[in-house]
Amino acid sequence: MTQTVTTEDVQRVAELASLELTSEEETRMVRDLNAILGYVQHMNELNTANIEPMAQVGELAGHEALRPDDVATSLRRDAVMAGAPETDGVFFKVPKVIER
Amino acid sequence: MTVDTAKSTYATIGEVRQAIESGRATASGIAEAALARIDAEDGVIHSFLSVSRERAMASAEKIDAAARSGNDLPPLAGVPVGIKDVLTIEGLPATAGSKILEGYLPPYTATSVRKLEEAGAVVLGKLNCDEFAMGSSNENSAYGPVKNPRALDRVPGGSSGGSAAAVAAGMSVATLGTDTGGSIRQPASFCGVVGMLPTYGRVSRYGLIAFASSLDRVGPFTNTVRDAATVLGVIAGHDPLDATSSPLPVPDYTADLDRGVNGMKIGVPAEYFAEGLDQEVRAAVEAVIDRLKTHGAEIRPISLPHTRYAVPTYYVLATAEASANLARFDGVRYGHRSAEANTLSAMYRRSREEGFGAEVKRRIMLGTYVLSAGYYDAYYKKAQQVRRLLTNDFIAAFADVDAIVTPTAPTPAFKLGEKTDDPLAMYLADIYTVTANLAGICGISIPCGQSSEGLPIGVQILGRHFDEATVFQVGHAIEKAD
Numbered sequence: 001m002t003q004t005v006t007t008e009d010v011q012r013v014a015e016l017a018s019l020e021l022t023s024e025e026e027t028r029m030v031r032d033l034n035a036i037l038g039y040v041q042h043m044n045e046l047n048t049a050n051i052e053p054m055a056q057v058g059e060l061a062g063h064e065a066l067r068p069d070d071v072a073t074s075l076r077r078d079a080v081m082a083g084a085p086e087t088d089g090v091f092f093k094v095p096k097v098i099e100r
Numbered sequence: 101m102t103v104d105t106a107k108s109t110y111a112t113i114g115e116v117r118q119a120i121e122s123g124r125a126t127a128s129g130i131a132e133a134a135l136a137r138i139d140a141e142d143g144v145i146h147s148f149l150s151v152s153r154e155r156a157m158a159s160a161e162k163i164d165a166a167a168r169s170g171n172d173l174p175p176l177a178g179v180p181v182g183i184k185d186v187l188t189i190e191g192l193p194a195t196a197g198s199k200i201l202e203g204y205l206p207p208y209t210a211t212s213v214r215k216l217e218e219a220g221a222v223v224l225g226k227l228n229c230d231e232f233a234m235g236s237s238n239e240n241s242a243y244g245p246v247k248n249p250r251a252l253d254r255v256p257g258g259s260s261g262g263s264a265a266a267v268a269a270g271m272s273v274a275t276l277g278t279d280t281g282g283s284i285r286q287p288a289s290f291c292g293v294v295g296m297l298p299t300y301g302r303v304s305r306y307g308l309i310a311f312a313s314s315l316d317r318v319g320p321f322t323n324t325v326r327d328a329a330t331v332l333g334v335i336a337g338h339d340p341l342d343a344t345s346s347p348l349p350v351p352d353y354t355a356d357l358d359r360g361v362n363g364m365k366i367g368v369p370a371e372y373f374a375e376g377l378d379q380e381v382r383a384a385v386e387a388v389i390d391r392l393k394t395h396g397a398e399i400r401p402i403s404l405p406h407t408r409y410a411v412p413t414y415y416v417l418a419t420a421e422a423s424a425n426l427a428r429f430d431g432v433r434y435g436h437r438s439a440e441a442n443t444l445s446a447m448y449r450r451s452r453e454e455g456f457g458a459e460v461k462r463r464i465m466l467g468t469y470v471l472s473a474g475y476y477d478a479y480y481k482k483a484q485q486v487r488r489l490l491t492n493d494f495i496a497a498f499a500d501v502d503a504i505v506t507p508t509a510p511t512p513a514f515k516l517g518e519k520t521d522d523p524l525a526m527y528l529a530d531i532y533t534v535t536a537n538l539a540g541i542c543g544i545s546i547p548c549g550q551s552s553e554g555l556p557i558g559v560q561i562l563g564r565h566f567d568e569a570t571v572f573q574v575g576h577a578i579e580k581a582d
Contacts, residue, residue, distance in 0.1 A: 010465070017423060017468040018430070019461055020449040032462055033469065035524050040412040043482050046489065053484035054491060056314035057300050057540030058344050060565060065343045079207035085437035092432050097444045 127178030200455025210307020257287030282533025289558025362396030423467030
């Protein structure tokens with residue numbers, strides 16, 4: 001399997017990722033993604049038909065990850081809002097959401 | 101030109117403790133000296149991104165007050181430490197090496213850092229790293245690269261380059277770094293210090309700015325294996341704020357350090373000594389294996405047959421997780437917001453375009469691509485299946501051996517600028533380290549000599565899940581035999 005990433009692919013993925021690449025960045029991204037994915041193809045030499053996917057290694061430790069669903073204090077609102085780019089002190093403020 | 105590391109006053113936790121307990125020095129005096137050393141040396145090395153003088157002096161004075169009143173001192177009393185800038189400390193900058201977090205002051209402290217401070221450590225500041233811990237040379241920091249204190253034309257390794265360099269240059273006795281694919285062990289190897297990767301779940305990730313959550317770990321850099329064992333003992337343990345942290349009890353890692361390797365079975369995987377390994381690195385690691393044998397270890401050739409698929413697997417899984425984790429940087433709640441956007445969606449795109457560097461964008465793109473419709477099974481699911489095969493390799497090997505010895509990196513430190521234009525060549529610097537992250541096992545890198553050019557070489561010891569104690573024992577035996 002040889003996948004070729006095109007400029008159109010890069011533009012589509014950039015939109016999914018909320019990135020706005022310059023045309024120079026697009027050109028480089030096509031080159032780099034093709035090189036990296038070309039190398040990644042080596043995985044296909046392996047037959048993994050009956051192998052269970054492994055998302056994380058916690059399953060090996062076998063411990064119970066769930067905790068009781070108790071109410072507890074969280075971060076203070078004013079401390080959080082202090083780091084926001086724009087806020088009225090209660091909410092985060094953002095530019096217009098609906099475009100017309 | 102190299103920095104004169106001999107000027108370092110205190111190299112180990114034991115020396116600091118002895119000096120304070122005997123009254124020869126105060127924690128404040130040690131902190132002042134460490135801060136002065138940063139002022140004098142770090143203009144060249146650039147390991148610190150910010151220095152927390154007030155916090156350091158306040159911590160040191162608390163230790164001095166305790167010493168004056170004759171109280172027992174906590175295990176890290178007065179020990180000057182630095183923290184990789186991907187770990188948060190309330191009220192101190194946390195840039196993650198990125199422009200997108202410039203000026204951000206987090207409202208909470210990472211559990212690992214809180215535990216260090218509660219044990220008496222004195223935090224000197226936050227350490228330079230590749231942007232969001234993505235890189236193997238520290239050249240992806242938005243604030244400029246770190247130079248290797250042992251050879252200033254060389255990279256310190258990455259992504260925890262500042263953490264390794266600060267210990268190597270005598271600016272900190274210990275530091276914290278993070279390791280997602282080798283980012284503690286590889287820089288430790290390049291800078292000639294000890295770097296420890298704990299088992300996944302051993303140390304809380306709360307307050308670690310996430311790169312790839314199933315792979316990220318927090319661990320120490322030190323000058324000695326004993327100090328790494330001491331620091332891990334302080335930061336390890338269950339944390340209700342990290343659901344993946346393990347409830348297993350934390351042993352005293354220093355208790356059996358001197359047990360030696362007599363009777364231990366140590367595996368040598370053929371796949372880690374194949375094509376691409378520098379001849380001087382090979383010779384240094386083989387010399388370590390010979391010494392282990394002399395000290396009574398039984399050396400067994402083993403095979404980890406899926407090793408060559410580790411880097412491809414890693415770059416699918418790590419980037420997929422990164423693309424999700426880094427979605428939170430959108431200019432809404434913290435960090436950079438573009439001034440040039442009139443709508444919400446344009447604000448997201450422009451803030452991210454302006455805030456992220458080239459490697460971070462590349463990984464977000466790669467991760468989004470492998471998760472996108474039509475490619476998920478071919479890349480992401482496939483990589484998760486190969487991850488299981490790689491993990492099974494280690495489980496099978498550890499049924500026969502107590503520890504595994506390999507080179508940490510295929511070469512000594514490379515030159516600044518040497519690989520910046522070739523992402524794939526840079527990724528291959530992690531070829532011997534990514535496997536442990538994928539399998540969740542623990543490991544350590546220990547200095548084991550130097551190249552003909554005087555560059556440090558590191559040997560890696562890998563251990564079973566939650567068997568850090570054995571890794572430390574082998575590491576300590578190697579260190580003593582030098």
